[in-house]
Structure formats: structure tokens, C-alpha cells
Amino acid sequence: MEYNFRKVEQKWQQYWAKNKTFKAENPPKGDSKNVKPKYYVLDMFPYPSGAGLHVGHPLGYIASDIFARYKRLKGFNVLHPMGYDSFGLPAEQYAIQTGQHPEITTKTNIARYREQLDKIGFSFDWDREVRTSDPSYYKWTQWIFIQLFNSWYNPETNKAEKIDTLTPKLKGFGTLSEKEQSDLLLEYRLAYLSDTMVNWCPQLGTVLANEEVKDGVSERGGYPVERKLMKQWSLRITAYADRLLNDLEGIDWTESIKEAQRNWIGKSEGTSLKFKVEKSDAEIEVFTTRPDTVFGVSFVTLAPEHELVSQLTTAAQKKAVEEYITFAKNRSERERMADVKKITGVFTGAHVIHPFTGKQIPIWIGDYVLAGYGTGAVMAVPGHDSRDYAFAKHFELPILEVVAGGDLSKESYDAKEGKLINSEFLNGLEVKEAVKKIIAAIEDKGIGKGKTNFRLRDAIFGRQRYWGEPIPVYYQGGIPKVLDENELPLVLPEVDKYLPTETGEPPLARAKDWKYKGQYEYEQSTMPGWAGSSWYFLRYMDAHNDKEFVSKEAVEYWKNVDLYIGGAEHATGHLLYVRFWTKFLFDLGLIPVTEPAKKLINQGMIQGVSSFIYRINGTNKLVSFNLKKDYDTTPLHVDVNIVNNNVLDLEAFKNWREEYKNAEFILEDGKYICGSEVEKMSKSKWNVVSPDVMVEQHGSDALRLYEMFLGPLELSKPWNTNGISGVSNFIRKLWRLYHSGEQLNISDEPASKPELKVLHRTIKKIVHDIENFSFNTSVSNFMICVNELTELKCNKRAILEPLAIIIAPYAPHIAEELWSQLGHKKSITYAEFPEFNESYLVESAFNYPVSFNGKTRFFQEYDLSLSKEQVEKEVLTLEQTQKYLEGKAPKKVIVVHNKIVNIVV
RNA sequence: GCCCAGGUGGUGGAAUUGGUAGACACGCAGGACUUAAAAUCCUGUGACCAUUGCGGUCGUGCGGGUUCAAGUCCCGCCCCGGGUACCA
Numbered sequence: 001m002e003y004n005f006r007k008v009e010q011k012w013q014q015y016w017a018k019n020k021t022f023k024a025e026n027p028p029k030g031d032s033k034n035v036k037p038k039y040y041v042l043d044m045f046p047y048p049s050g051a052g053l054h055v056g057h058p059l060g061y062i063a064s065d066i067f068a069r070y071k072r073l074k075g076f077n078v079l080h081p082m083g084y085d086s087f088g089l090p091a092e093q094y095a096i097q098t099g100q101h102p103e104i105t106t107k108t109n110i111a112r113y114r115e116q117l118d119k120i121g122f123s124f125d126w127d128r129e130v131r132t133s134d135p136s137y138y139k140w141t142q143w144i145f146i147q148l149f150n151s152w153y154n155p156e157t158n159k160a161e162k163i164d165t166l167t168p169k170l171k172g173f174g175t176l177s178e179k180e181q182s183d184l185l186l187e188y189r190l191a192y193l194s195d196t197m198v199n200w201c202p203q204l205g206t207v208l209a210n211e212e213v214k215d216g217v218s219e220r221g222g223y224p225v226e227r228k229l230m231k232q233w234s235l236r237i238t239a240y241a242d243r244l245l246n247d248l249e250g251i252d253w254t255e256s257i258k259e260a261q262r263n264w265i266g267k268s269e270g271t272s273l274k275f276k277v278e279k280s281d282a283e284i285e286v287f288t289t290r291p292d293t294v295f296g297v298s299f300v301t302l303a304p305e306h307e308l309v310s311q312l313t314t315a316a317q318k319k320a321v322e323e324y325i326t327f328a329k330n331r332s333e334r335e336r337m338a339d340v341k342k343i344t345g346v347f348t349g350a351h352v353i354h355p356f357t358g359k360q361i362p363i364w365i366g367d368y369v370l371a372g373y374g375t376g377a378v379m380a381v382p383g384h385d386s387r388d389y390a391f392a393k394h395f396e397l398p399i400l401e402v403v404a405g406g407d408l409s410k411e412s413y414d415a416k417e418g419k420l421i422n423s424e425f426l427n428g429l430e431v432k433e434a435v436k437k438i439i440a441a442i443e444d445k446g447i448g449k450g451k452t453n454f455r456l457r458d459a460i461f462g463r464q465r466y467w468g469e470p471i472p473v474y475y476q477g478g479i480p481k482v483l484d485e486n487e488l489p490l491v492l493p494e495v496d497k498y499l500p501t502e503t504g505e506p507p508l509a510r511a512k513d514w515k516y517k518g519q520y521e522y523e524q525s526t527m528p529g530w531a532g533s534s535w536y537f538l539r540y541m542d543a544h545n546d547k548e549f550v551s552k553e554a555v556e557y558w559k560n561v562d563l564y565i566g567g568a569e570h571a572t573g574h575l576l577y578v579r580f581w582t583k584f585l586f587d588l589g590l591i592p593v594t595e596p597a598k599k600l601i602n603q604g605m606i607q608g609v610s611s612f613i614y615r616i617n618g619t620n621k622l623v624s625f626n627l628k629k630d631y632d633t634t635p636l637h638v639d640v641n642i643v644n645n646n647v648l649d650l651e652a653f654k655n656w657r658e659e660y661k662n663a664e665f666i667l668e669d670g671k672y673i674c675g676s677e678v679e680k681m682s683k684s685k686w687n688v689v690s691p692d693v694m695v696e697q698h699g700s701d702a703l704r705l706y707e708m709f710l711g712p713l714e715l716s717k718p719w720n721t722n723g724i725s726g727v728s729n730f731i732r733k734l735w736r737l738y739h740s741g742e743q744l745n746i747s748d749e750p751a752s753k754p755e756l757k758v759l760h761r762t763i764k765k766i767v768h769d770i771e772n773f774s775f776n777t778s779v780s781n782f783m784i785c786v787n788e789l790t791e792l793k794c795n796k797r798a799i800l801e802p803l804a805i806i807i808a809p810y811a812p813h814i815a816e817e818l819w820s821q822l823g824h825k826k827s828i829t830y831a832e833f834p835e836f837n838e839s840y841l842v843e844s845a846f847n848y849p850v851s852f853n854g855k856t857r858f859f860q861e862y863d864l865s866l867s868k869e870q871v872e873k874e875v876l877t878l879e880q881t882q883k884y885l886e887g888k889a890p891k892k893v894i895v896v897h898n899k900i901v902n903i904v905v
Numbered sequence: 906g907c908c909c910a911g912g913u914g915g916u917g918g919a920a921u922u923g924g925u926a927g928a929c930a931c932g933c934a935g936g937a938c939u940u941a942a943a944a945u946c947c948u949g950u951g952a953c954c955a956u957u958g959c960g961g962u963c964g965u966g967c968g969g970g971u972u973c974a975a976g977u978c979c980c981g982c983c984c985c986g987g988g989u990a991c992c993a
Contacts, residue, residue: 002944254909254910255909255910256908256909256910256987256988257909258909259908259909259988260908260909260988260989262908263907263908263909263988263989263990264989266992268992268993270993286993287992287993288993289992289993290993301993366991367991368991368993369991369993370991370992370993372992373992373993374992374993377993378993379993380993381993385993386906386991387991387993388993390991453992453993454992455992568987568988569988571988572988572989709917709918709929709930710917710918711917711918712918714910715911715918716986716987717917717918718917720916720917720931722916722931722932723916723917723930723931723932724931725930725931726929726930726931727930729930729945730930732945764921765921768921774919776917776918776919776929777918777919777920777928777929779929779930780918780919780928780929780930781928781929782929783929783930784928784929787929
């Protein structure tokens, strides 16, 4: 009998669930002795979409599961939880279309996800499951929002503090009216209401955060996005910009994610500088990173939205400026992005006085200057800034050279090196020195000072949607007030429809009699998708606590995530927000860590391989791939599940769709060969491979091994089911090592030297692989190990028992089965990972470790003597060298593969 | 444009980080078993040359360099992928 994976896998999955094998215990209160070291392995929890999982989704979960199981075997108390990020747009859109409550859709989808996840045999502690849409969870999301509302960022202590430490610092605060006090405090609170330019998406009827907008359209749905001024809740993430940037140094995340966050935060150090407007008291303040080029300023450009525009514009230019501003306003964000190269602008008619030369400088308006960054105004130095250069060329403005080294007739010279020229007291200085000198001069004159700007904007927190956490705020006399903690959760009210109202208010405005204490209006927007995911890693530590978001004991023990696995697409979204909230909660003394995850691994995407059939145009005839060149054909997607090795299953195909029932085929060698192409895995491309089908056909151990075997975890790669036979063979070979026929066939004899060598080499490699997250190579190493043991006809318990343990993280079902057949009563989860013993790897007395160039290797070491020069330039064979060295004083000679490669003197 | 990560057989990918390049697997070819097929097992498989036998030459995107030794380190190019983009 062959290995029956269906029976075995089902058996152990039921066993694990029944015995709660993977339950992670928080240590008992006050007991600091005898606690196992903790290890926290976290996956980015999924949004439960209606489509279910495809084979790409579990990739990261399999990797984290292997690591979690490995750490348990290494004696750690492992926290490995799973939950659902269950607020989100698809459920809401489905609700809009069908009228079905999103909660029902969500529950159905979660049930399906759970079923699929269970089949793969993950070692999650399901007792700690969280769902962000569950009131017992979002109660605490709302609670954290209230803490943000009640806090401000104290620049002196460089941390968030309760708002009551601020009020004594505000002069005359007590004399203000309640409304004035509220308005003033909103300028400091970390969660605040303000008039903000937002990304408004009319089709979705909501605002979007910057990272939810890609190329001027919404990331979800691809609808156009426009700029709009709205009263909105925001979170003051900018207060944390410096810490978010600096703390990247201390965490083990991939360089590309860190770099993406650095760019997103976009710290730039420069100088503010005021230009006095001619014949006016007004001043234009600009921000520049190149104050050294100040003598190259030939005009000043304002953003169209700049507050001084109307005041400055001369009567003669009034009409032109107004027209331009209307034009700029109506030009949507998308158009602006699409034709970046199109240069537009208008002259105001006004001038500023150059602070150093006293010359008259024209003031222009241009939409290449962004209102939201810096001061919304720039000093234009066309000689040394490519955008100013393009603008100057277009409007025929003067271009001055102040840093030597470029050729300004062709392009601007933007490099920060070279000697200053045409710059009075800066002449002859290098750029670096010139920057220092000019900043000193600017500060002397009192017209500016050194300043740091960030690209990062505050995060818009309100969404005009139904399916999200209600923001726990009500309005009393126009003053926003947060609910009391004991009034939480503020439960999402029922509505008749999930659409905005006819007057454009959010869906929550439809809720009947939904008022605080029956009289005050609640805030009608809900929180964005990332709210719940910004702290969920903490909730798993203490998932059922109804007194606190997490208990002190739990968080003191689990601290933060040791290994976090998830997609790189969250680089500037979730991964930035979760760091922000972690730092905030730390500032309030609620948690002991400033970063959510010590190590982060980004798994790659698994793409689909689509199959194509070729229909001869105008007929119902299908021609095989290699013959299609003789016909005029249209390629059509065909379901990859009825294609095997590019060969179409004709019977299955005829039943696949009604229209192909009577299709005719032009075959080659009696087969219909399909074409193929790598694309994103999606339903519409018929290239979705479901993990359920893989588990059904090959078993979950095979699926797990194969997903790892496919290539490095972090790489994106196409799914190709063909190769799975390799790992299936491996599983059967492993089974055969322990069995002859149906009988367990195990010998209690002691292991031989060669057998021990195979085992220990494997242990060494696997430990190295796992700790470096090279799960793909460990699968190969298992195969080599089993092949070698098969060759040695090894059926010894002394080898097979430890082998089962080291394979267990990868193929847990077969490992459990073998373990129990070997007579163990407890799950292999509680076994101990075998210790590696290097001595088994030493082959002979001649072969021992040699330290060489600071590294230890297993080379042969011979005591020989030889003058360095003799072998220095020549690689000799061992025999030749030995002849050379007769009778000389002993020296070490490094020999690799029978050739002397180096001499240690 | 800028930033990041890559480029190794027909394919996915190894290479203990400077030490026999191509592990392992897929695919392909040949063989054994079988009436036959499936399954299983064995052999071969970077290219070119030599093949009655041990062999030889080239080879990790391209061009240089360092080294006894380079896929790996240095310099200069080329190409693919990802992120980001008027951020002054």
C-alpha cells in the first residue's frame, strides 16, 4: 500500500484541532521563572474576499508556519495567530449591489477561508483569532482613536503626551470660549478635525489616503480622483516623521522596504528664505535645499493656490492670472500627472527684491509648484534646477550660472558639486562650504533659517463608507467630542442602503435615530481600512481581554513580533501606520516597544500561467499550438484545470462550456497542445489554481513542500503545477524508508557512521536554511538525505526518528504519522529538534577544520614544509608538492580537492 | 529621471559567501518490468570537439581589472523586474 495522504492528513488535522496542540500560553501572572523564551511569528492577516484563496496566498503562511513549528521544536513558546482584516470595500460594494449586509458576506467568506486554511495544516492558535469588524475588537480600535484625540506631540520631550500637559503652556487658554478652546486644541491633537485638501473619489463616494491613490486613480477600482477641500479627521503622523525615519536603522527589514519608507517620509534639509515684495509689506517665504544658488535666482514661482496670489497680482495681469487659476483648478490630478512635461504658468506682474543683490525679480505662478509642500513657493534657479530650467526656457526667462561645471545651453546643472561663480561673497567656494556661509548670512539678516521639511503628510482618517469602524465622536454645539471609554464600542448602526444619501452625506447619515444620548449628531464617517490592522499584532497577545486592549503582563511577555511575513505592497501603507501606532502607544506607556516587528520578510507573488486555445476565426474549429501558424486564429483563455502539461483534456473541455460542446479540433500527434503565458492570477484569465485542488490531488504536505521548493520566498514566480510530482515522489520515498509493503519496518540497531553522516549533514544544512529563510534549498536537502538513506537501505530508528523531527515543520502530517507509528504518544510538536554534531562529518584523521583567512573550513591539512615562493605562483598536485617538500620544516598547506591552493605561514 | 532588487542549462533554481559552477527537481532521451498503459526503478542530459576507454576546449548579460583561484570582489556599460515621481 502506498502512503495514503488523504487519510493521514485528515487524521492529524482533526487531532491538532481537538487537542489544541498549537495553543500558546501566556505565562501565569507574576511568574518570571521557568518561562520558556517567547517567539512571535505573525502573518499579515488576510482580507476575506469572495474569491477564496488561490495557491499564491498561502505562500507566506507556509513559510511562517515552518518557522513557527521549527521554533517550537527548538524549545520556544511560540505565538502564531491568525485573524481577518474584515472591514473593507468589496463586501460593501457587494452590499450596495445586492442589499445584503456586509457582515453576512464577511462571515461567509471567513468560513470559506478557514476551511481552506485548515486543509493546509497550519499551526495557528485559533483561540486567539481576531476580526477587525467584530465590535469586541473595534471597541479597542475606537479606544486607541480616543487616546490619539486626547494626546498631543510635545516637541520638547519628543513624545506624545496627554493633552492636559499642553493647556498650561497655551497663554490665555482659560479665557477662551469653549469653541475657541476646542478649535485651538485641534491644532495639537494627534487625531484632529481640519479643513484639508483631500483625494476625493466621486465614484466611490469617499476620500482616499495618498497611498490609496495610484497615478491619479483609486487603487481599488481605478476610478478618477480629484482634489477637494473637506472637513476631515486626520492623524498627525507627521509628528513622528523623524522617529519613523531614524528607527528604521534598528530593524531587520529588507532594504527595499526601508528605502520605500525613507522616500515616502522624504526628509529634506534646507533653509527658509523670505523675499520682500516690491512696493508692498508682503513677504514671500520659500523653502530651498540649495541656498548656495541664491545668486542664481531669476524669478520666484508660487503655487496657484498660494494665499498671496490675489493680493500680489497687478491690475494688468489680473485677467490672465484668474484664467490661469481656473484652468489649474479644473485640471484634475490625473491630467496633471499624465502630462508632467506640459509647462503652464502665468506672470503676476509683481516683483520681489533679491535680499542680497537688491535686484528686481519677477513673481510667476506655475502648477509645478505644489501648495502642500514647503511654503507653496519656490525661488527659481533655472541654472541649477531642471524644473525651473524647463519653466525658464518655456517662458524665456533668464538663466544664470552660479555653480561651475555644467553646460547651461543644454540643461541645468543640478549636481551638488563645483565652485561657486557670479555669487559675490560666495565665489570660489565649494557647494558644501557655500551652503554653510549663505545660511549664516541669511540668519544674520533675519530673513530665514535652517529648516527641515518632510514629504510625509498627515494621514486622512475619515472615510465616507459604511463598512468600517465608526469614529467615536459626537458633535455638541459644533464642537467635536469623543465618547467616554465606558460607552464603547460605538456599534455600527443599521441602515436601509449602503450608499451615500441623495444629498451626498455618508451612508451612516441614513441610520435612524442614531444620536448620542438621543440628541447629539454622531460623526458620520468611518475609519479607513488600515485602522484595525495598525495594532492587531498586540491584540493577539490577549485576544479576549474585555478590560484593556492588551494586558500589561501579556505585552511585557510577548513584546513585539519576532518574525513578520507579508507582501511588500504594504511598504508605505500598513507598515508605516503600524509603526506609527506602536510608537504612540509606547509614548503613553501602554506597551514596552517602539517597533511592531523586529524582522520582516516580504514573500513574492505567485503569478498564474494562463493556457490558450486557438480558434480559427469565423469557425468553431480549434487548432493545436504548433499548427496555428497556418491559420488565422484568435487566442482564447482556457481553464488551466483541464490542461495538463499543455495538453488539453478534450472530454473535460467539451463539458467545460456549452459553446464548445460541438467544437472540432485540429490535433498534432493526436493531442491538442495549448499555448501559455505568465499573467496575474485571476478568475477572468482562467488561470487560478486553488489550494484545495492541490491538496485533494497531492496532499497538503506536497503542496507545502512544493510552494517552498518553487524558489526563494521573496521572489515572484509563476505557478507551475507540473513540478509537484517531484515532491510527491519525495513523500512516498520517505514513507518507504520506514515501511516495507504495509508493515512498519524499523530496526533498533545503532546507526552506522555513514548513516550518521547523512543525518548530521542534513541537520546542519536545514538549520542553516531555516535560519536564513532559504526554505527552497531545505526541500532539496531533504530529498538528498532521503535518497542517500534509501541507497544505504537505512531503516534505523536512530536515524529515522530525528529525521521525522527535522521534516516536521515542512511536512507536518506525514511527520506526525511516522512519529506516532514509532510509538510516541505526544505530538511531534513537543519533540526536541536534534542537535547537530560536527564530529560525524569528519571523514578521516587527515580531515579537520582549518582556520584560514578568518574562516573555518574542512580542508585537509598536511604538515609539510616548503618555501612560500616555490608554490606561490603555481598550483601543484598533492603528489608533486609532497615530492617538493621532502625533508623540509613543517608548514601548513591547504589542499582542496587534491590540489594545494594556499600555504599558511 | 531617481531609488531598490536582479541577470547562472530547455525550465524552476543550487553554489557552505573568494575554493571542483550547474546541487535538487521538472522536462527530455534511452533502458528494465508489463500483452499494453500507468506507477516504479536504472542510465544519460551546459555547449562544442573526441568518442573502442580513460579525455580536451569554452562556459554564470557585455568589456576591463584584482587574485594561485571570481557566478561571488573592484571599475565601466547593456538588459529585465519592482517602487516612486514636478517634494524645490
